[in-house]
Amino acid sequence: MQNDSWFHFSHLASEPNLAHAITTRIGGVSKPPYESLNLAFHTGDDPAAVSQNRALAAEALGVSTIHFMDQIHSDRVVVANDQADDKAAAPQCDALIANQAGYAIGVLVADCLPILFYDPRTRSIGAAHAGRKGTELQIAAKTAIAMRERFGTNPADLLVGIGAGICTDCYEVGGEVAAFWQNLPAACRSALTETDGKFHIDLALANRQTLVACGVADNHIETLARCTRTDSAFFSFRREGVTGRFAALIALSQPRHEKAV
Numbered sequence: 001m002q003n004d005s006w007f008h009f010s011h012l013a014s015e016p017n018l019a020h021a022i023t024t025r026i027g028g029v030s031k032p033p034y035e036s037l038n039l040a041f042h043t044g045d046d047p048a049a050v051s052q053n054r055a056l057a058a059e060a061l062g063v064s065t066i067h068f069m070d071q072i073h074s075d076r077v078v079v080a081n082d083q084a085d086d087k088a089a090a091p092q093c094d095a096l097i098a099n100q101a102g103y104a105i106g107v108l109v110a111d112c113l114p115i116l117f118y119d120p121r122t123r124s125i126g127a128a129h130a131g132r133k134g135t136e137l138q139i140a141a142k143t144a145i146a147m148r149e150r151f152g153t154n155p156a157d158l159l160v161g162i163g164a165g166i167c168t169d170c171y172e173v174g175g176e177v178a179a180f181w182q183n184l185p186a187a188c189r190s191a192l193t194e195t196d197g198k199f200h201i202d203l204a205l206a207n208r209q210t211l212v213a214c215g216v217a218d219n220h221i222e223t224l225a226r227c228t229r230t231d232s233a234f235f236s237f238r239r240e241g242v243t244g245r246f247a248a249l250i251a252l253s254q255p256r257h258e259k260a261v
Contacts, residue, residue: 038235039245077142112129156220
């Protein structure tokens with residue numbers, strides 16, 4: 001089963017033994033204001049609908065289980081395991097990494113950036129949640145470093161997909177945030193711009209530059225350039241307030257001897 005309303009990164013899609021997707025709000029059972037493929041329990045949606053949506057997403061991805069996080073806007077990275085996929089079991093962190101086939105790992109967002117990682121050499125994967133705070137804490141680079149420490153990943157081998165998320169024009173921040181960003185490392189500082197006294201942050205650029213600074217090849221990074229605030233295919237907290245969450249998902253499948261056509 002495939003979901004034609006989902007988005008994919010071309011370099012990840014060309015890899016054998018790997019499944020991934022950026023889901024949209026299309027194809028689920030949730031009712032307004034969560035219509036229809038809301039994958040988050042914490043939004044106020046009917047839990048039965050969320051459970052059914054997660055089952056639909058897992059089936060479309062070709063796995064039995066999706067492991068999500070209890071995202072806390074931190075720089076904590078956790079190794080996924082065989083935990084049950086429910087809120088009580090979800091680890092408090094903002095990145096999951098894994099090297100086992102058969103289940104997916106995922107990040108839930110509605111304007112923040114999801115980031116997917118794949119190391120074809122060690123066959124390991126990662127999924128990170130990079131909102132403003134996570135970006136400030138360099139969660140993307142710390143995910144790559146955690147994969148190196150746990151699985152032996154060389155950051156230069158990583159293939160990374162960023163987005164979808166809120167665009168620069170739509171992500172205006174106040175002077176206090178701007179002042180804080182001016183004291184961050186250059187990868188973040190250069191993603192802050194000012195026009196007519198208004199400050200904007202390019203989260204995708206900040207995370208891309210942070211990854212390159214830790215050794216990821218720039219041409220190994222692909223960005224889904226769709227703004228969640230303006231594109232109604234996605235949930236957006238800034239646009240809607242009470243709304244659902246879409247997901248970035250990635251999973252290893254069993255190795256095959258030949259690349260799929």
